[in-house]
Amino acid sequence: MEQTRDTDLPAFDVRGLTRTYGTGHTAVHALRGVDLRIARGEIVVLLGPSGSGKSTLLNILGGLDRPTSGEALFNGQSLSQMNDRALTTYRRAHVGFVFQFYNLMASLTARENVELVTEIAAHPMTPEEALALVGLSDRMDHFPSQLSGGEQQRVAIARAIAKQPEVLFCDEPTGALDSATGRSVLAVLDDVNRRLGTTVLIVTHAAATAAMADTVIRFADGQIREITRNPTRTPPEGIEW
Amino acid sequence: MVRALGAKLRRDLWRMKGQALAIGAVIAVGVAMQIMMTGLHLSLSETRDAYYERYRLADVFASATRVPNAVTSDLAGIDGVSRIEPRITGSARIDPADGGLPIAAMTISLPDGRAPAVNDLLITSGRKPDPNRNTEVVVLEAFAIARGLTVGDPLVATLNGTRMTLRIVGTATSPEFLYVTPPGEFVPDDGRYAVLWMPRAALEAAYDLRGGFNQALLTLSRDAKTEAVLDAVDRVLDPYGGTGAYARGDHMSNRFITEEINGLTMSSAVVPPVFLAVAAFLLYIVISRLVQAEREEIGLLKAFGYRNHEVGLHYLEMALAISLGGALAGCALGVVSGRAMIPLYTTYYKFPFLLFRLDAASFLIGLAGSVTVSSVGVLWVMRRIIALTPSEAMRPPTPPDYSRAGGVGRALAQWLDQPSRMVLRRITRQPARMAGAVIGIAAGMSLSLGMLTIFEGFNTALDRSFGQIDRSDATVSLIYPASDSILLELGRIDGVQQAEPVRQVAVVFRNGRATHRGAITGLAAGSDLYRALDGDGHPLTLPERGIVLSSSLAQVLGLQTGDTITLEIREAARPTVSAPVVAIADSLMGTPAYMRIEALNQLLGQRNRIAGAYLQIDPSQEAAVRQRLSNFPMIAGVSLSKDAQQAFARMMDQGAGSVRYVMGFMAFVITFGIIYNTARVAQAERARELASLRVIGFYRSETAFVLLGELGVVVLIALPLGLALGRWMAHGIAAGFSTEIYQVPVVAAPHSMGIATCVVLGAAVASGWLVKRDMDRADIILALKTRE
């Protein structure tokens, strides 16, 4: 899916996105008709309590889930009409993910974890570059069991960006880390956004994180309550939870 | 047990129903085999023992040329003899009503007015012959059925040169004829061998034995020493041409059934344990995975005050549910298959009835076995349950440590991509589990490959017997040894292309203290239709002097080429001579020994005698030749090679055919059980990893590679191991067959190897496909959210 990077085209265009789990009276309405535009190259923070639908939106935009109804367009391409294979290809080429619990391969070293991605990507950076970007050049040949939580998360980020994706999705990236480590991880995300121009979406329930974003979207009960724009971004080092 | 835990048990079992079924199937098959084999063992041995006892099968058989009736009291007086029955036996030739080939038959006398004290018979239709009517006869039931004869039918038979028309007044069976084959063959063919029971007076007249008998049957008392009795009998009968007494253990029919029963004993000791061992292994990995996944719950239970054994009991119950379920299914399956096997046995072993007896003990053993199996699996996991402290349990687990395992195959890893490295590292990190899976699959494969190889060996034996050793079209036997001018006369028959002489002489072979009752086969020097072969399959030239022993006979007697053997000839002048062992021949059936017919005749002080001939017949004139052969009074019987071959092939197809499928099924169940369970456990363990790969952008097939790759490696390693084990198992089975009856060659059997491999691959692919299907449907997001 080669797309021209037209900076005027929004990265994502969401219209009337709905996601319901189950049927009948036990149905869970995770998203109830969301409309949204996400500009390219921005840091977007999605806030809201648990069950508000923010993670659901992230999953749909990331191609991990399909909406019940509505449209989600990435660079003009409709995600909701893609089959599983097409979605996988979309993820493969354009998307990087970072999760709360790192999700590294325990049987691969840090470098190999990143190589996992660079081997299947079209225009990757080298694993060494990616790990250098996250400041782990000296821990490249260590296994996850030998790394601290923060280091593991940084490897996860390196893995996510090594393929030079257009979009980076982060679901509670600092949830399992202490505040200092969390700040450093956010700093990496910020750095990646500035240097590579990657659109970064961060889902979190720590409201203070919103300070580092360009756009802050607040969720409640499956709908967008509020969209705010930050005129300036606070450097992550300065965030206080 | 708490009700909540009970609900958990039910739900957990339902969730892993596929695995539970797979393990249950392994247990079921193992228990079924055990029930079936021990049941058959019981049925056969009890029925045999009851049959022998009820109809008083002899303990000792002693034949002689002609013994005056008065000698009976001498025999009865031997220490240890409790009952004696003298009788007359002889051979007869039956000319079938439809004009077919003459059939060799055995005649047996019945005492007047009473049942025989030893070797009684069971009349299955009609009645016993009237002692005053010399032409009444009772025939062997199997023969009558095969030939469509019933009470009232006439039977033309020639006894000792006198042709008689007899009338069938009844059919009977006797424990003496439990397993009956045409002379010289090893497979029953009911229509080609008969037994005729006639009044004593009739046979006395026919064989010129008035006032005497030629066979004594003895029943021994419980504390009798058989060897001593045999020696005493030989001494008494020696002046009357005694041919050597033998005990029940050497009676051919008894030998065959005993072999069969022993075979069942052996298989029931080998096969079920393999299945139960595999099941124990699988239960271990499944329960241990479950414990790993439920660490939190276990920690909670312990935190709430549950004791170790209470927690352990829960998992034990789970294991028991699976294994008892499998055991019960196995019991039912065992009974069904045992019953189904019965007709197979009654076709060849002529029991008056045969019921599948259930051994209560084997049920208990089966159930106990499965309980033990599950307990062993769970007990091993108990250690971990005990070790788990509540606080530890509720913490997220540390990622498994691969740093140490990385050393193995580092060089290899250089060339591999990341998914392949993951596969490699996982294998090397858990060598015990992988080894267990490999051994389990190899064991299952070897069971089936072993049997398949044996069957190919039987086919090779058949080809060798009829394609290399005996290439004749027909074998003619004479009523008594006669001049070799008969060969010229046979050769003159239109359609007979070649006639070669043969003479078999009953002999007791002796080497020091090892003895063996058998026969020497005398053949012409350059024989082409029937040849002795050496170990490489090349025809042996028979030496002018000296004897050639088959390898089976040489083994029994402990002799080699160059040794001297003592021959106690049991015919004619009955000399005892020594002869050098000149060569060892390959043997497949029985324990033959070969000499030149001239040398054999010389040993007996005779010249130019033959007892039969091998014929090669022009196929276009076969019917005419058979017609001519039936007309010669001197001919006792004619047997066609193709009849013997067909009987053998039929037995192989019937018996071997169904066993082949059972074996294949067994290998499939084991392989499927192992691979399916190992894959599911691995999948559960790595759910998050696999989901992460999908998130990264790995397609389903690529993700499947990571999970199924390690199973692929397991199967690929198991295949050659299974092939080797299978070959070893074939040797073991072949060695288990009695070398005295037949020897099964273990051949290369590439076809069987291919089939065994396909079964394992099929099972692997099937289970892999099921697991992949499950993987594809897995909820990525849910997997990602799990804690460990």
Add this chain to the structure above:
Amino acid sequence: MALHRKLSRRFLVVGAVLVVGAGLVAAFRPQPVQVDIGHATRGDIQVMIEDEGTTRVREVYVVSTPVTGQLLRVNVHPGDQVTGGETQVAGMRPTAPEALNIRTREQALAAVDAAKAALRVAEANLTSAIAAQDYAVTELERTQRLSEAGIASRAALDKAQADARSANAARDTAEATIAVRQADLADANALLIGFGVPADDSNDIPLISPADGVILRILQESETTLTAGTPVLEIGDIVNDLEVEVELVSSDAVQVHVGDPVVLSGWGGPEALTGQVARIDPYAVTTYSALGVEEQRVSVVVDLVSPASARTGLGHGFRLKAGIIIDQASDVVRVPSSALFLQDGQRAVFTMADGRAVLTPVSIGRSDGLLTEITEGLAEGDAVLLYPAAGLTDGTLIAARN
């Protein structure tokens, strides 16, 4: 490097599939059937009728007793060479008289006594006759003197002369009677003669061999008394006069002609002998065969062609195997008979080409049992399958058993 690694997954999977696939292909590849190979050869074929034969000397001379008498112990033995007209093979002697039993002995003794008594009577008569003669002579002399004296009458002289003459005659008679009685006594004594008469070989009769040859059989070896015409021994010339008699079944005899060559084997010597059919009887005799059925047998006589030196030791009445060649061909293509079979009514063999069995129809000619002549379909040196198994078909993979 990265490319290698990227593709290593595929390599591995494809590699594994290939290895397993190759293994399965090898496993299921049709295995060649093991067969025994023979060859078509060029050479002779002889169709023979074989049966048992017995040797016999053509002219057997039986030496028998010319007279009734005592045969002396025969000292020649079977195998001794004899020359006709010269060699004495046996001897005879006149018979000893019958033995005496008790009654005849007493009778004989009584006869002797009677004869002796009669002799005494005769001797007494002689004495009396001599006395009578003396008186008669004396009377005659007296009467003569008286006659001359004229006292006695002529009649008295005649009477006296007559008395003298009859007295002489009576004396002669008495002497003769004595001789008769002596002879009677000798006769009575002779009756007493029994066995135990000492041997006297002056009356022996030699039996001379009538022909050259060897003694075949001694029929009467010990000394004994025989009537005339009893066979004593047989003489025959086994070297030059030996022939073979073969009794053929009539259907075989029809196929044999005078002059057919015969191969004689199994006689005990190193080489087979040759012979020639000399005579075939025109009539058959009923016999029982070895297998017990009735047969009609025709006697066929075979002359021995092999020189005596080749058959030393072959005697009369020896058993051998005669193979009468009724048909032969030389320089023909032959195959072992075990290679032939019928396919849809046509004779065929399997030849081997490129490791496969090829069904080859052939036409056959003569057969001697082991080899069969091939008139069409095969050439010298062609490989054929011996004892082809029932399952073989055209194109089956085969391999020669090593």
